[in-house]
Amino acid sequence: MYKQLNQKAWFLVAPVVALVAFNAIIPLMTVVNFSVQETFGDNMFFWSGVTWFEQVLNSDRFHDALLRQILFTAIILLIEVPLGLIVALSMPRKGPWVSVCLVTMALPLLIPWNVVGAMWNIFALPEIGLMGKGLRSLGLDFNYTRQPMTAWFTVVLMDVWHWTSLVVLLCYAGLVSIPNDYYQAAKIDGASAWSVFRYIQLPKLKRVLTIAILLRFMDSFMIYTEVVVLTGGGPGNSTTFLSIDLVKMALGQFDLGPAAAMSLIYFLIILLLSWLFYTVMTRNEAQ
Amino acid sequence: MAKITLDNLRHSYMPNPQGPEDWALKEMSQALEDGGAYALLGPSGCGKTTLLNLISGLLRPTQGRILFDDADVSGMTPEQRNIAQVFQFPVIYDTMTVYDNLAFPLRNRGVPAGEVDKRVKEVGEMLDLGHMLKKRASGLTADGKQKISLGRGLVRSDVNVIMFDEPLTVIDPHLKWVLRSKLKELHHRIKRTMIYVTHDQTEALTFADRVVVMNNGEVVQVGTPVELFERPAHTFVGHFIGSPGMNVLPCSIDGGRVGFFGQAVATAGAIQAAEDNGRMELGVRPEFIRFDTSGIPVEIVKAADVGRFRIVETQHRDHRIKLLVPEGQPVPSGPAHVRFDPKHTHVYRDGWLVN
Amino acid sequence: MRKRSIIPAVYILFLMLPIYWLVTMSFKTTNEILGGFTPWPVNFTVDNYLKIFTDSTWYSGYINSLTFVIANTILSVVVALPAAYAFSRYRFLGDKHLFFWLLTNRMAPPAVFALPFLQLYSAVGLFDTPWAVALAHTLFNVPLAVWILEGFMSGVPKELDETAYVDGYPFWRFFLKIFIPTIAAGIGVACFFCFMFSWVELLLAKTLTSVAAKPIVATMTRTASTSGYELGLLAAAGTLTIVPGAFVIYFVRNYIAKGFALGRV
Numbered sequence: 001m002y003k004q005l006n007q008k009a010w011f012l013v014a015p016v017v018a019l020v021a022f023n024a025i026i027p028l029m030t031v032v033n034f035s036v037q038e039t040f041g042d043n044m045f046f047w048s049g050v051t052w053f054e055q056v057l058n059s060d061r062f063h064d065a066l067l068r069q070i071l072f073t074a075i076i077l078l079i080e081v082p083l084g085l086i087v088a089l090s091m092p093r094k095g096p097w098v099s100v101c102l103v104t105m106a107l108p109l110l111i112p113w114n115v116v117g118a119m120w121n122i123f124a125l126p127e128i129g130l131m132g133k134g135l136r137s138l139g140l141d142f143n144y145t146r147q148p149m150t151a152w153f154t155v156v157l158m159d160v161w162h163w164t165s166l167v168v169l170l171c172y173a174g175l176v177s178i179p180n181d182y183y184q185a186a187k188i189d190g191a192s193a194w195s196v197f198r199y200i201q202l203p204k205l206k207r208v209l210t211i212a213i214l215l216r217f218m219d220s221f222m223i224y225t226e227v228v229v230l231t232g233g234g235p236g237n238s239t240t241f242l243s244i245d246l247v248k249m250a251l252g253q254f255d256l257g258p259a260a261a262m263s264l265i266y267f268l269i270i271l272l273l274s275w276l277f278y279t280v281m282t283r284n285e286a287q
Numbered sequence: 288m289a290k291i292t293l294d295n296l297r298h299s300y301m302p303n304p305q306g307p308e309d310w311a312l313k314e315m316s317q318a319l320e321d322g323g324a325y326a327l328l329g330p331s332g333c334g335k336t337t338l339l340n341l342i343s344g345l346l347r348p349t350q351g352r353i354l355f356d357d358a359d360v361s362g363m364t365p366e367q368r369n370i371a372q373v374f375q376f377p378v379i380y381d382t383m384t385v386y387d388n389l390a391f392p393l394r395n396r397g398v399p400a401g402e403v404d405k406r407v408k409e410v411g412e413m414l415d416l417g418h419m420l421k422k423r424a425s426g427l428t429a430d431g432k433q434k435i436s437l438g439r440g441l442v443r444s445d446v447n448v449i450m451f452d453e454p455l456t457v458i459d460p461h462l463k464w465v466l467r468s469k470l471k472e473l474h475h476r477i478k479r480t481m482i483y484v485t486h487d488q489t490e491a492l493t494f495a496d497r498v499v500v501m502n503n504g505e506v507v508q509v510g511t512p513v514e515l516f517e518r519p520a521h522t523f524v525g526h527f528i529g530s531p532g533m534n535v536l537p538c539s540i541d542g543g544r545v546g547f548f549g550q551a552v553a554t555a556g557a558i559q560a561a562e563d564n565g566r567m568e569l570g571v572r573p574e575f576i577r578f579d580t581s582g583i584p585v586e587i588v589k590a591a592d593v594g595r596f597r598i599v600e601t602q603h604r605d606h607r608i609k610l611l612v613p614e615g616q617p618v619p620s621g622p623a624h625v626r627f628d629p630k631h632t633h634v635y636r637d638g639w640l641v642n
Numbered sequence: 643m644r645k646r647s648i649i650p651a652v653y654i655l656f657l658m659l660p661i662y663w664l665v666t667m668s669f670k671t672t673n674e675i676l677g678g679f680t681p682w683p684v685n686f687t688v689d690n691y692l693k694i695f696t697d698s699t700w701y702s703g704y705i706n707s708l709t710f711v712i713a714n715t716i717l718s719v720v721v722a723l724p725a726a727y728a729f730s731r732y733r734f735l736g737d738k739h740l741f742f743w744l745l746t747n748r749m750a751p752p753a754v755f756a757l758p759f760l761q762l763y764s765a766v767g768l769f770d771t772p773w774a775v776a777l778a779h780t781l782f783n784v785p786l787a788v789w790i791l792e793g794f795m796s797g798v799p800k801e802l803d804e805t806a807y808v809d810g811y812p813f814w815r816f817f818l819k820i821f822i823p824t825i826a827a828g829i830g831v832a833c834f835f836c837f838m839f840s841w842v843e844l845l846l847a848k849t850l851t852s853v854a855a856k857p858i859v860a861t862m863t864r865t866a867s868t869s870g871y872e873l874g875l876l877a878a879a880g881t882l883t884i885v886p887g888a889f890v891i892y893f894v895r896n897y898i899a900k901g902f903a904l905g906r907v
Contacts, residue, residue: 003731003732003733004731004732004733005732005733005734006731006732006733006734007734007735008734009728009731009732009734009737010728010734010735012724012725012727012728013724013725013728013729013740015721015724015725016721016722016725016744016784016788017740019717019721019777019780019784020744020747020780020781020784020785022777023747023755023759023777023778023780023781024747024750024781026758026762027755027758027759027762028758030757030758030761030762031754031758083653086649087649087650087653090646090647090648090649090650091650092647092650097647099895099896101650101654102891102895103888103891103892103895104654104657104658105653105654105657106891106895107657107661107884107887107888107891108657109838109842109887110838110841110842110884110886110887110888110890110891111842111880111883111884111887112841112842112843112844112858112859112883113842113843113844113859114844114859114862115664115859115862115880115883115884118664118862118876118877118880119660119661119663119664119880120660122663122664122667122873122876122877123659123660123663123664127678127679128675128676128678128679129663130659130660130662130663130681131659131660131663133679161656161657161660164653165657168653179376179378181374181375181376181378182378184343184345184365184372184374184378185372185374185378185436185439187345187364187365187366188343188365188366188370188371188372188392188440189391189392189395189439190366190392190395190396191391191395192395195391195395199380199382199383199391200380203380203381203382204381218748218749221751222751222752222753224751224752224753224845225843225844225845242751242753243751243752243753244753246751246753246754247753247756247845250753250756250757256757259757263751263753263754264754266751266754267749267750267751267754270749270750270751271746271749274749
């Protein structure tokens with residue numbers, strides 16, 4: 001659509017700019033401020049340059065948290081995107097079941113994140129939780145409060161439970177917007193179910209899949225509440241992801257300098273990776 | 288290539304159709320000759336797309352059979368029926384090149400690569416797509432895309448019928464004509480059975496050898512463009528085809544003689560006395576009415592100049608009568624008389640042609 | 643077709659199991675929960691719910707939560723509406739950069755902002771009021787609302803605006819009387835997402851409140867840690883937090899999927 005040049009439009013965006021600037025710029029300046037100073041309490045600050053950044057970037061603690069974070073995000077993307085796509089593809093397109101599916105599938109998205117954590121906490125409890133008891137009765141040694149592997153398993157399963165529906169809803173929206181003529185033409189051309197998926201559905205879903213992957217990437221990279229409530233980052237530090245580590249450092253230990261430096265690095269990583277994802281996913285469209 | 292027979296065909300989208308209004312397609316039987324160019328013509332919602340989808344196999348008929356030659360295909364899928372269809376909105380495979388789009392139906396059927404290449408190039412030439420086979424199909428304009436959808440039907444040498452569902456809807460007006468002549472030319476060249484669905488009479492009359500006119504889910508008339516023009520079987524056909532449409536006027540039948548408000552009117556074919564019941568009407572096209580010194584007295588309401596002739600609207604009592612006056616002939620002013628050409632004046636009972 | 647519907651059925655079963663367990667727990671007594679594994683409540687009790695509805699530290703949590711969620715939703719959508727209109731209809735200096743900058747705030751981890759927000763809202767005297775949380779949540783909800791609304795607005799032909807201006811409507815009257823009703827569905831979707839993301843967020847809501855404005859989600863975490871293992875009570879409180887969400891989904895079920903698919907990437 002052709003858009004008219006109109007500088008007065010700034011008046012229309014001014015409230016948003018003011019509100020978001022108040023919330024984003026002032027706190028961000030605070031963080032930048034902390035990140036380059038050292039304090040010994042009593043509001044005494046000293047210039048410390050890039051010391052904190054060096055300290056964070058060289059610390060094993062940050063490396064470990066970052067590695068865990070990347071591993072976690074990679075795993076849940078690899079599970080949630082294909083799973084969401086499969087569920088969306090097999091959902092009915094019309095009839096009374098559509099509403100039932102949409103409402104029940106959207107439900108996990110509307111549950112407060114700490115309730116999600118608490119729910120999985122009691123669901124997975126080894127002796128009295130349905131899942132914990134169920135797995136143990138199958139002869140598996142399952143105890144997510146003690147074993148790092150089962151803790152990871154539970155956290156990943158919880159995230160899949162919590163967020164796959166978002167991918168489903170997005171893909172479903174993309175699928176129902178494909179005109180019926182495409183399927184009819186494919187039938188006439190003798191296309192197999194796989195060809196229909198490969199040459200019609202997948203190309204038409206590219207846009208919504210980009211949105212889905214970007215949203216899931218950003219949100220999983222910022223995950224905090226659910227994991228804190230479920231495992232508290234443990235056992236040990238095995239499920240301490242970046243946000244959890246950051247909050248431990250800032251609110252727990254009041255190491256404001258390193259925490260602030262880490263915040264900025266963290267934010268930049270998300271921005272950089274989102275930009276990379278976006279560029280790669282939309283690269284072909286320009287051609 | 289096949290002759291298509293529609294045998295007592297009927298379709299409803301409801302599970303339990305009751306009254307006549309529940310049937311999207313009312314019962315019909317029809318034979319479509321092998322290699323013919325047919326058009327299904329009618330207003331929106333007349334059931335023409337339903338009929339098309341029944342023939343292509345995208346719908347299963349509620350009742351009746353469809354035969355391709357002598358084989359009953361009623362229960363077969365579109366793929367088994369071996370047909371091709373061009374849709375209203377161009378359907379192309381975005382991620383493929385033009386070449387791959389055209390090759391797709393052949394590759395799906397396991398045709399050897401050499402044969403695929405030969406057919407694709409041949410069809411590409413036929414459709415003037417030869418120079419852009421390597422291009423991505425998504426980059427083409429609407430008419431190019433529509434040619435690709437047509438080409439996917441043409442590459443298969445054995446298709447029984449090629450169907451068109453309002454294929455020119457999204458094409459620019461000046462290209463419509465080009466594409467239409469291309470279609471006509473292709474039909475002459477390959478002599479494949481083609482069925483063309485449209486609500487545009489120009490498209491139907493220029494493309495088809497025989498036109499099937501439909502209204503309210505039933506077939507009203509099947510005929511050549513000339514037949515539809517000269518002997519409309521139903522007042523609907525008279526209205527719908529022709530511009531302006533046929534004049535339809537009330538009439539009385541008295542002992543086999545046709546009268547229009549006391550004036551005797553000569554008609555094509557004799558009327559039996561026994562046929563004097565129901566709603567009786569006269570139908571005469573504006574092309575077959577002329578001004579005369581005597582006849583039906585009329586007042587002139589208005590005249591519109593449309594180039595080679597003028598459309599003159601006249602009035603007798605409450606009834607409008609339109610007629611065409613060729614360029615150069617005078618239009619009388621004030622009270623005048625008009626006369627109908629007896630050979631082209633028809634009588635209709637309850638809408639249907641008598642005789 | 644029959645075979646295919648197994649996949650959504652199994653998926654929904656997987657989604658319902660933890661919820662079933664939460665609801666089941668909420669009807670059990672503490673003794674039954676800790677006593678051993680029972681697949682459904684043996685000693686059915688509604689005591690947990692009674693406690694929540696009679697104890698003001700519990701039910702005021704719900705009121706506080708709903709207060710800031712509703713305040714945030716209204717605030718976010720009201721400021722986002724004119725901005726989304728500007729983005730969908732006009733070019734202006736820095737429009738693309740501004741749009742991108744807004745979206746980057748959606749990528750800001752709340753954990754980064756927790757502490758600076760605490761200082762900021764203490765400094766302006768809003769700490770421990772629902773307003774602090776409502777304002778803080780606009781950080782991610784305003785960009786989201788602008789994004790969704792812009793998508794819907796771009797779907798409305800510009801001729802609508804032009805006709806109205808030709809007919810002599812001043813901008814604000816056109817905007818309120820004609821344009822807003824036209825994109826009512828989009829506003830519904832935007833409200834839904836603002837409600838959702840504000841309702842589910844804990845970190846900022848907990849950081850910015852202490853006693854007076856404590857939201858239900860924070861009440862739950864503190865109960866869990868201080869009074870030991872009152873799992874039944876926790877489950878009942880959790881069950882109740884699902885209810886508003888379920889209501890909202892039901893009303894917008896036909897628009898949920900659409901709202902996400904629109905909007906430009």
